Amino acid sequence: MLDDLRELYQEVILDHGKNPRNYGKPEEVSHHADGHNPLCGDRITVYLDVDDSGVVRNAAFDGRGCAISQASASLMTEIVSGKNLEQVERLFRSFHEMCTSDADVEADDSLVDEMDRLQVLSGVRQYPIRVKCATLAWHTMNAALAGDHDATTE
Amino acid sequence: MTQVAAESVVPGTERTNPPAYDVDKVRADFPILSREVHGKPLVFLDSGASAQKPRAVIKAISDVYENEYANIHRGVHYLSVRATELYDEAREKVRAYLNAAKASEIVFTRNTTEAINLVASSFTGQRLKEGDEILLTELEHHANIVPWQLVAERAGAVVKPAPVDGDGIIDLAAFEKLLTPRTRMVAFTHTSNVLGIITPAKEMIKLAHDKGIPVLIDGAQSAVHLNVDVQDLDCDFFTFTGHKLYGPSGIGVLYGKAELLESMPPYQGGGDMIEYVTFEKTTFAKPPERFEAGTPHIAGAIGLGAAIDYVNGLGRDAVAAHEHDLLQYATAQISELPGIKLFGTKGEKASIVSFLHDDVHPHDVGTILDQAGIAVRVGHHCAQPLMDRFGITGTVRASIGLYNTRDEIDKLVESLDHVKEIFG
Numbered sequence: 001m002l003d004d005l006r007e008l009y010q011e012v013i014l015d016h017g018k019n020p021r022n023y024g025k026p027e028e029v030s031h032h033a034d035g036h037n038p039l040c041g042d043r044i045t046v047y048l049d050v051d052d053s054g055v056v057r058n059a060a061f062d063g064r065g066c067a068i069s070q071a072s073a074s075l076m077t078e079i080v081s082g083k084n085l086e087q088v089e090r091l092f093r094s095f096h097e098m099c100t101s102d103a104d105v106e107a108d109d110s111l112v113d114e115m116d117r118l119q120v121l122s123g124v125r126q127y128p129i130r131v132k133c134a135t136l137a138w139h140t141m142n143a144a145l146a147g148d149h150d151a152t153t154e
Numbered sequence: 155m156t157q158v159a160a161e162s163v164v165p166g167t168e169r170t171n172p173p174a175y176d177v178d179k180v181r182a183d184f185p186i187l188s189r190e191v192h193g194k195p196l197v198f199l200d201s202g203a204s205a206q207k208p209r210a211v212i213k214a215i216s217d218v219y220e221n222e223y224a225n226i227h228r229g230v231h232y233l234s235v236r237a238t239e240l241y242d243e244a245r246e247k248v249r250a251y252l253n254a255a256k257a258s259e260i261v262f263t264r265n266t267t268e269a270i271n272l273v274a275s276s277f278t279g280q281r282l283k284e285g286d287e288i289l290l291t292e293l294e295h296h297a298n299i300v301p302w303q304l305v306a307e308r309a310g311a312v313v314k315p316a317p318v319d320g321d322g323i324i325d326l327a328a329f330e331k332l333l334t335p336r337t338r339m340v341a342f343t344h345t346s347n348v349l350g351i352i353t354p355a356k357e358m359i360k361l362a363h364d365k366g367i368p369v370l371i372d373g374a375q376s377a378v379h380l381n382v383d384v385q386d387l388d389c390d391f392f393t394f395t396g397h398k399l400y401g402p403s404g405i406g407v408l409y410g411k412a413e414l415l416e417s418m419p420p421y422q423g424g425g426d427m428i429e430y431v432t433f434e435k436t437t438f439a440k441p442p443e444r445f446e447a448g449t450p451h452i453a454g455a456i457g458l459g460a461a462i463d464y465v466n467g468l469g470r471d472a473v474a475a476h477e478h479d480l481l482q483y484a485t486a487q488i489s490e491l492p493g494i495k496l497f498g499t500k501g502e503k504a505s506i507v508s509f510l511h512d513d514v515h516p517h518d519v520g521t522i523l524d525q526a527g528i529a530v531r532v533g534h535h536c537a538q539p540l541m542d543r544f545g546i547t548g549t550v551r552a553s554i555g556l557y558n559t560r561d562e563i564d565k566l567v568e569s570l571d572h573v574k575e576i577f578g
Binding site: 001002004005006008009014018039040041042043065067068090127133138 | 294513516517524525532534538541547548576577578
């Protein structure tokens with residue numbers, strides 16, 4: 001039982017969950033949105049600074065949540081920084097598929113390292129109720145980029 | 155760390171020699187309790203959300219469908235008459251359970267939520283004017299907040315919460331002060347679904363009645379754990395649901411004083427709630443039929459009657475004593491654990507324990523417990539204003555039912571240790 005749980009709560013997740021990176025509202029923000037998981041009441045805000053050429057200069061977040069949602073948000077902000085919006089969109093789709101589908105996600109050559117890092121979150125597949133914890137930050141980022149200021153996992 | 159209050163007592167459990175309560179025999183009445191979850195024996199500590207069903211209830215429902223089912227209040231044929239009798243018997247069982255004066259004061263609804271909506275719409279909503287007030291408390295479940303907000307918004311009235319202290323205890327002086335000449339309705343929970351705290355309902359009802367204000371009690375939890383006597387409470391409305399009382403889901407109850415129900419217009423229109431219909435004018439049936447439009451949950455009502463018989467058969471005081479023993483045991487065991495804070499341990503309590511790990515989110519705790527076969531509720535428990543009051547987003551809640559055991563509490567405590575192992 002503990003082994004199964006350690007598959008979900010890998011060291012990387014515990015580390016990012018406890019010490020989230022890019023936490024707090026940055027000074028330069030071009031896009032932001034509030035994300036809400038009505039199931040648990042958790043809320044996070046994602047902040048992005050996207051330059052004129054469509055590259056994410058910086059990503060950050062704040063808010064409270066479980067280890068999975070905090071770690072996912074933390075990893076996401078690290079990974080999308082420096083990516084262009086088209087890459088961000090592809091990462092979102094691949095990540096979403098990784099969390100919800102049992103089939104191996106086809107690695108996109110140019111983003112293979114990023115998807116490797118996100119692999120630590122794939123354990124949520126075995127815990128359907130926790131998938132939304134992992135995807136909340138990503139949905140919120142998508143809402144921010146789409147110009148919506150609110151996202152929910154429902 | 156919060157300590158157990160020594161004065162914590164559940165009404166009805168003050169007897170010195172409680173009757174023998176054979177929990178193993180009780181457990182054998184619940185088929186689902188013998189199953190495993192994730193390869194572990196099920197430890198079900200989520201009865202506050204919805205309780206499991208004894209064989210007597212399951213059998214009562216299948217018996218209706220197999221032997222005695224037809225629509226009620228219609229037809230002169232044997233089965234319709236028989237189903238009507240069973241439905242009416244169920245109403246009588248509920249009347250006796252709440253000690254209501256008359257069976258016509260018992261309206262079957264879908265659940266507590268619908269019962270509250272019915273009163274908000276057909277009673278309070280009819281009387282509300284701009285600037286009027288509805289007084290609730292900070293303990294309320296969303297089901298006892300949102301229906302009032304809906305009718306208040308329509309009328310331009312306001313919904314106010316009476317405050318609780320850091321232990322979740324109602325501030326009676328503040329409550330009394332909030333009863334103003336504009337207060338048209340008071341509605342509050344009899345037992346907090348998050349903390350298990352029992353509110354001083356009788357005293358609060360008296361304070362409201364002294365100012366001529368009617369009171370609705372949300373009894374979703376209290377109807378399970380306390381001996382409820384609506385005449386002694388003198389509440390105007392009392393609401394509860396079948397599925398938390400070991401009965402089926404989809405059947406709830408509204409008790410209303412006869413003269414109030416008489417004064418209320420229908421909540422929904424349809425068949426079975428009319429006296430006479432023409433296209434010019436329809437006259438409505440008397441309560442309770444006036445509020446039971448359409449074919450009701452016939453088997454559900456009969457199943458609820460069977461659940462009441464079952465609980466009465468065990469002895470409500472014996473059940474309360476058993477649950478209270480487990481509440482004290484669980485509270486003491488969990489308060490020994492480092493890094494865990496209990497919420498709402500003071501005053502009179504029903505068997506609900508809410509706690510929070512210092513560093514680990516309730517959802518993570520819930521997942522770890524689930525892997526051990528332990529079902530608890532995690533999150534805000536549909537009481538976000540109370541979470542805000544405590545400055546938290548959620549808790550882990552273990553709600554103890556009549557079938558739980560000390561051994562199961564030990565398993566809970568042991569698994570809470572695993573949380574530490576995983577999270578360090």
